[in-house]
Amino acid sequence: xxxxxxDAVWAALDTVLDPELDEPIxxxxxxxxCTVSEDxxxxxxxxxxxxxxxxxxxxxxxxxxxxxxxHDAVSAVPGITRVDVALEDHFVSExxxxxxxxxxxxxxxxxxxxxxxxxxxxxxxxxKAALAGQERVARPLVNSxxxxxxxxxxxxxxxPPSQDLDRLRARRAEVGLPCGDDAPLLLHPEGExxxxxxxxxxxxxxxxxxxxxxxxxxxxRDLLAKRYAATS
Amino acid sequence: MYEKDGEKxxxxxxxxxxxxxxxxxxxxxxxxxxxxxxxxxxxxHQLGPPETHWDMEKYQRxxxxxxxxxxxxEGHVDVAVLQSTYLKYWYKEGFNTVERNRQIxxxxxxxxxxxxxxxxxxxxxxxxxxxxxHKKYNFKGVKVYTAEWIxxxxxxxxxxxxxxxxxxxTQDLGIKNVHLHKxxxxxxxxxxxxxxEDVDHAAxxxxxxxxxxxHVGLPRIEDFCYTAVQEPNVYAGLSVVIGAHMxxxxxxxxxxxxxxxxxxxxxxIVFGSDYGIWEPKWQVEGFIDWQMPDDEAFSDYPRLTTAxxxxxxxxxxxxxxxxxxxxxxxxxxxxxxxxxQKQPGEELxxxxxxxxxxxx
Numbered sequence: 001x002x003x004x005x006x007d008a009v010w011a012a013l014d015t016v017l018d019p020e021l022d023e024p025i026x027x028x029x030x031x032x033x034c035t036v037s038e039d040x041x042x043x044x045x046x047x048x049x050x051x052x053x054x055x056x057x058x059x060x061x062x063x064x065x066x067x068x069x070x071h072d073a074v075s076a077v078p079g080i081t082r083v084d085v086a087l088e089d090h091f092v093s094e095x096x097x098x099x100x101x102x103x104x105x106x107x108x109x110x111x112x113x114x115x116x117x118x119x120x121x122x123x124x125x126x127x128k129a130a131l132a133g134q135e136r137v138a139r140p141l142v143n144s145x146x147x148x149x150x151x152x153x154x155x156x157x158x159x160p161p162s163q164d165l166d167r168l169r170a171r172r173a174e175v176g177l178p179c180g181d182d183a184p185l186l187l188h189p190e191g192e193x194x195x196x197x198x199x200x201x202x203x204x205x206x207x208x209x210x211x212x213x214x215x216x217x218x219x220x221r222d223l224l225a226k227r228y229a230a231t232s
Numbered sequence: 233m234y235e236k237d238g239e240k241x242x243x244x245x246x247x248x249x250x251x252x253x254x255x256x257x258x259x260x261x262x263x264x265x266x267x268x269x270x271x272x273x274x275x276x277h278q279l280g281p282p283e284t285h286w287d288m289e290k291y292q293r294x295x296x297x298x299x300x301x302x303x304x305x306e307g308h309v310d311v312a313v314l315q316s317t318y319l320k321y322w323y324k325e326g327f328n329t330v331e332r333n334r335q336i337x338x339x340x341x342x343x344x345x346x347x348x349x350x351x352x353x354x355x356x357x358x359x360x361x362x363x364x365x366h367k368k369y370n371f372k373g374v375k376v377y378t379a380e381w382i383x384x385x386x387x388x389x390x391x392x393x394x395x396x397x398x399x400x401x402t403q404d405l406g407i408k409n410v411h412l413h414k415x416x417x418x419x420x421x422x423x424x425x426x427x428x429e430d431v432d433h434a435a436x437x438x439x440x441x442x443x444x445x446x447h448v449g450l451p452r453i454e455d456f457c458y459t460a461v462q463e464p465n466v467y468a469g470l471s472v473v474i475g476a477h478m479x480x481x482x483x484x485x486x487x488x489x490x491x492x493x494x495x496x497x498x499x500x501i502v503f504g505s506d507y508g509i510w511e512p513k514w515q516v517e518g519f520i521d522w523q524m525p526d527d528e529a530f531s532d533y534p535r536l537t538t539a540x541x542x543x544x545x546x547x548x549x550x551x552x553x554x555x556x557x558x559x560x561x562x563x564x565x566x567x568x569x570x571x572x573q574k575q576p577g578e579e580l581x582x583x584x585x586x587x588x589x590x591x592x
Contacts, residue, residue, distance in 0.1 A: 020451070055275055056268035091268055113386060128454075143528075201580045208495070209454045211487045216451035218481045219279075226278040 012073040019125035044081025054223035133168035135206035148199035157181025234308035242561035244549035247471035247504025251328040266322040279480040307512035315375035316349040352394035373409030391433035435463040447472040457495035471504030490533030495577035498540035
């Protein structure tokens with residue numbers, strides 16, 4: 001039974017993103033271990049997940065989001081009755097692990113150092129991902145000769161299906177931006193439409209944001225590989 | 233001076249360290265932080281070519297002789313700027329203080345500039361110390377490390393009133409170069425700690441000063457580029473940009489350079505090796521050999537010309553620090569070469585009414 005459940009737990013972890021890098025913690029190899037076993041008291045199944053990050057000093061805010069999201073995602077798996085998610089080898093891992101387990105909230109876990117929960121931070125990064133995603137979807141269209149007027153008028157339903165398009169819709173949905181077939185492909189970060197005259201600058205900005213996300217993801221992977229070279 | 237294919241390059245390395253992170257310098261009870269810090273640096277170190285890696289013992293502290301070998305004998309550097317970072321929260325005598333960096337300046341007075349350091353949270357006492365240091369060392373620049381931990385504080389912003397006051401006083405002393413670490417930080421915990429809005433405000437308020445943003449705001453290159461394109465006194469410091477990417481992720485490096493050339497332009501990009509995180513030798517040689525890939529994906533990024541490499545590797549910093557450049561390494565006077573567009577991103581912003589001078 002635990003094989004099927006373990007797969008379900010892993011699939012749940014697949015949905016947890018590093019919001020800064022816009023990638024799942026699974027493909028980033030932030031999940032060190034994931035096991036499911038019968039609860040010794042016979043009442044159900046326990047999921048034990050261990051997480052790791054590229055450096056000892058990775059930002060506590062993003063670290064918190066990943067641990068808390070992993071905790072929530074795994075808790076929601078049918079059949080899992082107890083969850084033990086913990087971050088290891090980090091300068092505030094104890095505070096994060098205890099805070100998440102106690103469902104204390106970020107501010108309560110870091111009194112005096114944090115004054116707000118992290119929903120806005122997460123939204124900021126989903127917005128960046130939604131901006132970068134537009135350029136990825138638009139690039140093949142631009143390469144095939146589509147000009148600013150057509151791009152400004154283009155709706156999501158008119159774009160050929162692709163993974164990039166699915167991802168763009170998902171990120172928009174997260175922050176409440178229009179993501180249906182009649183939504184414009186090009187939108188400013190706060191949701192206003194992009195005019196034909198604004199298209200060149202908009203796509204450049206979108207690409208710059210994408211380069212930033214991509215470069216960070218690369219560096220994080222490299223640092224993680226060096227940090228855990230001996231064990232992985 | 234570095235010579236390649238008949239071209240002569242004057243090399244100014246604007247971002248170096250000479251730190252002490254050995255266990256005998258760790259603050260009792262905070263060993264995990266002191267060790268965590270240098271381990272974290274060592275992770276970055278390993279992103280350079282394997283043959284350039286040091287062992288941990290040298291990495292924690294090296295000698296003046298090592299410095300001479302790595303920087304001047306082998307590293308092609310003509311003039312080096314050492315930046316001072318204190319981190320006394322977990323290093324007893326500090327990480328690389330002005331005093332420690334002065335060991336290098338005293339050994340090579342013609343080739344080394346040491347920048348001072350202040351922190352507005354240290355108030356008048358801190359300022360008096362800075363003034364005394366300046367009297368002794370005649371600073372041409374300061375390094376401000378806004379993410380430093382002091383007491384309960386985990387950092388500050390450069391546009392806070394106390395910091396602006398310090399900037400004003402710094403300007404009054406005739407010091408015009410301000411290097412800011414805008415790279416990986418951890419505070420404030422609940423915000424995006426990499427945000428560089430504060431530099432934007434300071435650069436607007438102190439147009440006579442130069443703000444060199446080290447690590448180009450990584451991991452927020454996009455925010456940095458928007459700021460730099462609108463503030464003509466903001467510079468891109470390539471420390472970490474070359475070190476962490478040119479060898480480890482060449483394609484990403486090309487994209488980052490492409491974006492910097494597009495938005496910031498070759499006149500405001502300056503080379504820094506971040507020694508001892510990485511040695512300058514492979515960075516200098518690699519960058520001068522480097523060119524934008526020919527693939528389609530890079531086709532609309534500006535190319536990097538020999539003249540641009542000369543500026544980035546030394547001439548731009550020489551201007552900031554009034555360093556005399558030998559005639560053979562200088563570029564022809566402006567106006568004698570074809571007038572090419574060096575910063576296309578600015579054009580786009582002007583079109584959209586967003587550039588400096590146009591309606592913001």
